[in-house]
Amino acid sequence: MKKLTSLLSIMFIQGLFYQTALAQDEKTALVPLPSVDDFTKGEDGWAFGLGLGIEYESAYEGSDEFGFEAQPAGAVQWRSGDDIFYFAGEALGWRGLRADTWLFDAAVAFDEGREEGDSDDGYLDGLGDQEEDTELVLQTRYALDADWRYWLVGRVVTGGSGNLGLFGVGYRFGDQLDGTGSEINLVGVFHDSEYANKGFGINAEQSAASGLPETNLSGGFRSIGIDYTYRYYLNDNWQIFGEALYEHFSSDVQDSPIARSNYEAEVSVGFIYLF
Incomplete structure (x- = not known):
């Protein structure tokens, strides 16, 4: 009986260590948010993810035309403790975790602008092609609890074409700590x-070329938006992801002749292979 008790005790202790090890192994992401991709699996050094996404989205901001588009997915990342430097698509940046509750992100990103040909129906004819632009994107999230169940988010985008700010709240579903699961954000x-x-x-020159009335907007409230992100590991190397976004424009934006719809929407799905 004593031998059986001792054996059970050993098994119980081993089980505790095993569960603890699993919990430690599971906590691999810098923060457990599906929208913040982290391919490092908790290890310092280089990490690579390469994949493809399919997007169904508005042809341009305010468009009522929709279409499919293939986009590369993934990133090259280098991690050192609570800091990750990354190159993802058209953005080069850094993100860092501080005091377990603050996530900071800074990136230089490339904006392709808008072309007349983005509208198959010719609604942009005469407006000309916009110049490409480089933007600085600064973002912070503050966790309202220890496991990043709720958080506040703020983002500023600034560049040669003006400034945009975003402020909102988010919620994470599930208990995963490896960056999988799903989350939702509501922002202004x-x-x-x-x-x-x-x-x-629409300036005077564009108005004359397009026949659309000259339009000059003032700054202020632009829209309210909601987005949902999902991420799941099929195995150690394959990951699938999905995102849905809806942005409802303010009345000032809707009054522009370019805004043929009062909203912008996007749905995307894809896969990433982790090397």
Whole structure:
């Protein structure tokens, strides 16, 4: 009986260590948020993810035309403790975790702009092609609890075409700590007059060429948006992801002739292979 008790005790202790090890192994992501991709699996050094996504989205901001588009997915990342440096698509940046509750992110990103040909129905004819632009994107999230169940988010985008700000709240579903599962964010978006007119303004020259009335927007409230992100590991190397986004424009934006719809929407799915 004593031998049986001792054996059970050993098994119980081993089980505790095993469960603890599993919990430690599971906690691999810098923060457990599906929208913050982390391919390092908790290890310092290089990490690579390469994949493909299929998007069904508005042809341009305010468009009522939709279409499919294939986009590369993944990133090259280098991790050192609570800091990750990354190159993802058209963005080069850094993100870092501080005091377990603050996530900071800074990136230089490339904006392709808008072309007349983005509208198959010719709604952008005469407006000309917008110049490509480089933007600085600064973002912070603050966790309202220890396991990042709820958080506040703020983002600023600034560049040669004006400034945009985003502020909101988020919620994470599930108990995974490896960056999988799903999350949802509700945000309010604001822009200055330069950024507003980049997407929805029509100057005198454009008005004469397109036949659309001259339109000049002021800065302020732009939209309210909601987005949902999902991420799941099929095995050690394969990951699938999905995202759905809806942005409802303010009345000022809707009054622009360029805004043929009062919203913008996007749905995307894809896969990533982790090397």
